[in-house]
Amino acid sequence: MTMPRYRKKPVEIEAVHLSNDTTPAKVAYWCGGRVVPHPEKNYTGGPMVIEIDTLEGTMRAEPGDWIIKGIKGEFYPCRDDIFRATYEEF
Template identity: 75%
Template sequence: MISPEKFRKKPVEIEAVHLTNGVAPDEVASWCGGRVAAHPEQNYTGGAIVIEIDTLEGTMRAEPGDWIIKGVAGEFYPCKPDIFEATYEGAGSTDVSSDAVRCCGRPQNGICVHDVIQPSPGR
């Protein structure tokens, strides 16, 4: 029988962008080397578009409410809000608590984020 060892993440600072109100999808895609795309599920109500990011594991999709993280080696990947909240804390004035990070119809500071990311004109 194996005996797994315990490990703790090293305290490192990362950069991240939260896909919520006021975030321009084109700017986020440019920042992370991704591309803006229509959500692949026709009846998805969480938001009209996603950002596709090419990673070593293949193309990953960041949906409205997700965080996009720039890792310690400069790599980018999406992260679901609950995982982000459990793993990271703000290094400055950023609040990543459950009261500030909500998606899929639950209020975020009083704002529904079903329509957090809308296509840019002409898309």
């Protein structure tokens, strides 16, 4: 039996990369998230993460991740390797 194949429709999204060039507080404000200490590396001066309330529950964006604003205005985090395999800048 041959299964049907599908292609993702092209959509435009907004996204920001959590890198050394971004300010966590500004990104959290943009996506309605919260900056919190990293739960596994909670020490003074340690990495910060952004918690985002999504339809699937609270998700965490860590340094190196992307935060995507979807086509319906929803926000969610995406790992760097998945983002780069799925999206390209235009």
